[in-house]
Amino acid sequence: MKKIYILHENKEWTDHLTNRLKELDLPFEEWHLDEGLVPLVEAPPEGVFYNRMSASSHTRDHRYAPELTGAVLAWLEHHGRKVLNGSRALQLELSKVNQYTALEKQGIRTPKTIAAVGKTNIIEAAKKIGAEAFITKHNRAGKGLGVQLFQSTASLEEYLYGPTFEEPVDGVTLIQEYIESPESYITRCEFVGGKFLYAVRVDTSEGFELCPADACQIGDLFCPVGEEVEEKPKFSIVEGFADPIIEKYEAFLKENNIQVAGIEFIRNANGEIYTYDVNTNTNYNADAEKVAGKFGMLQLAKLLGEELERA
Numbered sequence: 001m002k003k004i005y006i007l008h009e010n011k012e013w014t015d016h017l018t019n020r021l022k023e024l025d026l027p028f029e030e031w032h033l034d035e036g037l038v039p040l041v042e043a044p045p046e047g048v049f050y051n052r053m054s055a056s057s058h059t060r061d062h063r064y065a066p067e068l069t070g071a072v073l074a075w076l077e078h079h080g081r082k083v084l085n086g087s088r089a090l091q092l093e094l095s096k097v098n099q100y101t102a103l104e105k106q107g108i109r110t111p112k113t114i115a116a117v118g119k120t121n122i123i124e125a126a127k128k129i130g131a132e133a134f135i136t137k138h139n140r141a142g143k144g145l146g147v148q149l150f151q152s153t154a155s156l157e158e159y160l161y162g163p164t165f166e167e168p169v170d171g172v173t174l175i176q177e178y179i180e181s182p183e184s185y186i187t188r189c190e191f192v193g194g195k196f197l198y199a200v201r202v203d204t205s206e207g208f209e210l211c212p213a214d215a216c217q218i219g220d221l222f223c224p225v226g227e228e229v230e231e232k233p234k235f236s237i238v239e240g241f242a243d244p245i246i247e248k249y250e251a252f253l254k255e256n257n258i259q260v261a262g263i264e265f266i267r268n269a270n271g272e273i274y275t276y277d278v279n280t281n282t283n284y285n286a287d288a289e290k291v292a293g294k295f296g297m298l299q300l301a302k303l304l305g306e307e308l309e310r311a
Helices: 011-023 065-078 087-093 096-105 119-129 153-160 245-255 286-292 296-310
Strands: 003-008 028-032 047-051 082-084 113-116 134-138 148-150 173-177 185-192 195-203 235-238 260-267 273-279
Touching: 003 011, 003 065, 003 296, 011 028, 011 296, 047 065, 047 296, 065 082, 065 087, 082 296, 087 096, 087 273, 096 113, 096 245, 096 273, 113 119, 119 134, 119 153, 119 173, 134 153, 148 153, 185 245, 185 296, 195 245, 195 296, 235 286, 245 260
Parallel strands: 003 028, 003 047, 047 082
Antiparallel strands: 113 173, 134 148, 134 173, 185 195, 185 260, 195 235, 260 273
16 A cells, blocks of 8 residues: 655654644555665655655754665655655755755855854854854754854954863754845745745744744744844734745745745845755644644655655
8 A cells, every 4th residue: 555654753743744634534654764774675665755854853863864864865865756845855965055056056045154164164254254253053054053143253262262162963064154134034945845834933032943844843944133022922824925035935945946935035125035944854843834824844745745645
């Protein structure tokens, strides 16, 4: 019997999807890939495979889950199985350098960024970036890992050689120009089946680590600007959102064989868009979806059901 197979390492983020699959009475099986084996001497089972491996798996003591997932995806793709968010999606999930180069190739503007390994080179990168304010972040990130705002190389050096410095899991730190926005929010565009689903306005007034999911923080956002305002929802779906960037995002996803993603951007004072994160392990905020009557995991479950019929 053909099934839907979900490849992941965090059940908490996957329950929302499996609940929808149950509602639609679709057969599925979870492959929790924190450890395991890949039987290259055998053929994989028939069915549809959906990868939602996360770049932040090492923060949950699943250090080699992405590497194992990469092996599984190679095995599946070798045998011609239908895979949503396959090897290329995983490659982009695990490297912002790969994200930014792929985005720029599609004519999508990203913040000026320099990758560095070694503390002296991180300082050199900060000098070379030529920005009054800049941000550090991890190349293999999620959860806002390593995201810090600096106004000088002196303060960066103090951080690097101080007790709070976070060593990136892949050793690569990014120095990135700080995009100052006149308002303290960013926009996250959700895509299912490679097509635009909705846009979410995300309030950044409380800092970097914001995530659409109900009980987690996986977003990697810019430092907030502006003063505090009256309390409002942190996540709100933008009704009727339309911008030429959506067409570029859809072309980017098609070019990189990504079916499910959340893409985040920020506008500067001139209204120019800078795209800075592609999340192929996207989550959705229940409160925002309830208000708008739009449900990402339901649409994803329907897509997987359609793919299973065609498989």
